[in-house]
Amino acid sequence: MSQGDTILVVGGAGYIGSHCLWELRQRGFKTLCYDNLSEGHRAACGETPFIEGSLNDEAKLDKLFAEHSIRAVFHFAAHCYVGESCEDPEKYYFNNVASTLSLLRSMRRANVKRFIFSSTAATFGNPVRDTIDETHPQDPINPYGRTKLMIEHILKDYKEAYGMEHVILRYFNAAGAAEGGVIGEDHEPETHLIPLVLKVALGQRDDIKMFGDDYDTVDGTCVRDYIHILDLADAHIKGLEYLENGGESAAFNLGNGTGYSVKQVIDTVAKVTGKAIKSEAVGRRAGDPAILIADYKRAEKVLGWKPKYGDLETIVKTAWDWSSSHPKGYDDR
Ligand code: UDP
Secondary structure (H helix, E strand, O other): OOOOOEEEEEOOOOHHHHHHHHHHHHOOOEEEEEEOOOOOOHHHHOOOOEEEOOOOOHHHHHHHHHHOOEEEEEEOOOOOOHHHHHHOHHHHHHHHHHHHHHHHHHHHHHOOOEEEEEEEHHHHEOOOOOEEOOOOOOEOOOHHHHHHHHHHHHHHHHHHHHOOEEEEEEEOEEEOOOOOOOOOOOOOOOOOHHHHHHHHHOOOOOOEEEEOOOOOOOOOOOEEOEEEHHHHHHHHHHHHHHHHOOOOOEEEEEOOOOOEEHHHHHHHHHHHHOOOOOEEEEOOOOOOOOEEEEOOHHHHHHHOOOOOOOOHHHHHHHHHHHHHHOOOOOOOO
């Protein structure tokens, strides 16, 4: 097995990848970013050396692996819009599945054998219970979730057949930003609740539409488990250390273990920003379960991971520090 010194972060210019790069650099890891900038931002990668390229370009990947001493690959490069994945599944299967296979093939040729994979709660599909641990059935209800589950299966086969080790991390609702407001969330289009409510606080949107207020929840709006982005980054690093200490390849659910309703998120944004937030209840969004909360006990027990930025106010405050200091995001489009 290669004994490299550099963590290759694929998709490191995106929201979650860039925060992982940030945390890796804070802890003194040597990092390298590979990204096609289709959705990410060069500025999000900070001082990390950057190679622009497509995952389908295996020659470029082979060259990268030949020229750098890669210790492990953290893979974040994927399309992530559920609605778009239903309208254009080919885009998702090609980018999220075929491109990941190119990366894995290139890793095999280079004998790089540690892979940390961004997966999602969407691989579980409709929850059969409110709190979801790793034993919950995986039956995704949209192409996006299926692409992620396919890679989970591929990784298990790669482990059996080729000895490539993996840690699969299934995120619930990633939110917040690194302290100091230097990097943050900047999607185009933005569909996620917290950044959209912050746009209302910034005066960039008139109101926030609440998708459904007749769910069987505390106040009728959907309940989600919001997990701070640096807690996710911490789990990636703990996942790597776990593999390097001889841990078995495994999958972990990552959330706070606490749910907040859409209304609670809106109220928290109003409190943190000091702005009035206009909201309007509209119809339910297709494919939204009422409640999604992670059970992260396995990550706690096996990785020694626990969320540090658990409360919603902290999560919203860090997101607000970023969006209020960067009202146009990275402003690179
Ligand atoms: N949501 C909402 N209005 C919006 C965007 C999202 O009411 O404009 C709700 C959505 O229905 C879900 C929750 O907020 O219950 C979180 O949605 P988001 O898209 O942020 O993440 P998801 O849970 O889909 O991964």
